[in-house]
Amino acid sequence: MFSSVLTMALQGMDVCEVSVEADISEGGLPVFDMVGLLGSEVKESRERIRTSLRNNGYYLPPKRITVNLSPADMKKTGSHFDLPVAVSLMIAMGLIPPECVENTVIAGELSLSGKMARVNGILPMVLKAREKGYKRFILPAENAAEGGAVEGVEVIGVKSLDEAFRFLNGDESIEASRIDLKKLLTGRKEATFDFSSIRGQIAAKRALEVAAAGMHNILMVGPPGGGKSMMAKCLPSILPPLTVEECLEITGIHSVAGILRSEGVVTERPFISPHHTVSKQALSGGGKIPKPGDVSLSHRGVLFLDELPEFDRNTLEILRQPLEDRKIHISRASGKYTYPADFLLAAAMNPCKCGYYPTKKCQCSKEDVKKYLSRISAPLLDRIDILCHVDEVGFDELNGSGQNGETSEKIRERVCDAFEIQKERFKHRNIKFNSEMEIKDIREYCPLGPEEEALLKESFDVLGLTARGYHRILRCARTIADLGHSDRINAVHLSEAIGYRSMDRGVWNV
């Protein structure tokens, strides 16, 4: 008897529909064959399926059993083919009527005992199922919360093969899993790291606020122990809450990468902080069929690179394309993959080897300092809009007699306002933030008055700015003006922006 069941296959972030066909026929030697360009984890599923069926009391007949995963020319990887193949066999064996799986997509991994195990990439699969108009998606109970985030598909989480069997036969009803994303995202959460715990450092805090408000990339420079990493960790707490769309995007990526935790969906902006020994593949995404790398995992969040000069130079250069295009293209023999990579790059570094330049404590010669700073290439620096200094922590701050700063919540309110202004400004453009403005946008949205024009011209001449630096300053000044609810960029905004941008002046003023 012949049967067919629907499932999905992952190709990077893309999902393709796959039909699992099973046939049990008389004649010939008894065999169980699976075909259809299977990856090794899919080939191994034959043994899992045979055993888990038997352990649940369903014996495969000693006949010629053939399973085909179609389309046959697409490589199938992942462990989620176990359940659809098992169900397909049960239909072929006559245990489940074929009409029970109509309009239904099935995915899930089986253990030998017949229990279901969680699988990766459920969210994109359910989204695809909705796009194709399927009504029902049967998946492991552990993935139910993730799948339930998609409206319009009945998501059924099953705990075991037996439960799936009884559900499909109509012997047991299971309530569809539903998650109200809006409610989940607006619910107040206590941030782990809050700006109120950081004393002093007013200049750096302000710089981070500007960075967050316009999604500008930021580099913090300062002596060891100044709290650079701590402040970077606070950054997600001042970024606006996720929208439903963003949440689905991020959850999809994390799901494919297999790092989704049990709560099902990602509700906070990611903060990814790879160690400086990170490999190129780990950063960009790698593998035969590439998994999303750190640049994609930090999509819509913060990618924090601590001790920037310690990173391998070639690895850092990978960031150049995603920083421009906001996605990363990875080419492999098996095909080309594109992952989203729209993140805020925050980086931290010491100003020199000993960490104290330009104060008297510094033990380095000018040459040492130059050498240390030259580890970061100019093209990468050029993609960083804000360069800020983090001070050494003084006794007052340690002692607790210094003033406590604003809470993240307050800063976030201002950032959200700036986001709204930008949303309104760019509603007819396909960009979202000031940092994404191109030259023609800058001309349109950043007009300067005569006084500001003169200030910028003088700075340009005296401080030796470059054309690229000029545009970066204007983008940044636009954000600062937005934070101040000002339509026009005035001299104060401009001065602050020029202060953040000193890459042009002999690179580091050394």
Added chain:
Amino acid sequence: MCDKDIRYICALEPEFPEKLRNIPDPPEGIYVRGRLPDPSKSVVSIIGSRNNSEYGRGMAVYFAKALSEHGVQIVSGMARGIDGLSQNAAVKAGGASFGVLGCGIDEVYPKENRQLYESILEKGGLISEYPPGTPPKSFFFPQRNRIISALSDILLVIEAKQQSGTAITVRFALEQGRDVFAVPGRVTDPLSCGCNRLIADGAGIATCPEDILEALGLIKTENRKYKKINLQKFSNLSEAQLKIIKHLDYDPISVNELASKTGYGLSDLMPELLKLELYGCVEKAGQGFYILKMNI
């Protein structure tokens, strides 16, 4: 050698500098590119630490520029720090400068001084006692210091630690009977420690270029006006700007510290700092630090 216009001048030749001949340990001969110092004009050697402070940089430029403008020829070792800075300032002021190298005359060491190396040849010259192609070796440098001191009428020390290569040059200068001047600094500053010690031991005190010019006999003592040294132009500054300036020094101070000392918020402070920077009163040192700019 001919390709690069390198000449070898033996100690017996008349062209060999007289000053170099009459020292305890004269070189047998010297390799020269460009020209030799004009014996009819004064020569001052300006030396100091390779790892200078901002103060040292300002002083090196201040003295070298003023002396060059009075036709004084500046000799130094083309090293990093004070040496290179003073020679650069001399060349920029249109004066003649001479570099005494611790390696072959066709080697550029340190590499970042390539531009100085080229520009010094236009009006001055390069001198070395080592044959072309000799790589720089650490023990050549103390040796070449005796030539630096020998060529000069006055040795001027800008900034030096107590124990340093500069101390070696000073010792040579005293053996050779040259006058030594030092620029005083703060007692707490290790980079000024050597200079202050020299002054205590009887070296001349160089508080302005006129001190040196007077010792060289280029300006007469009775004509000399003791003008107040004013390295900053503080005129036309607003009250807020003056308040900021008051907290600035030649030691870098961070924006955070400035804000807490002046009591200004960032939105008040940043525009004023930018204005001061554009006026040329302050400059950035590293990211987020400001210092007073010497108006030389």
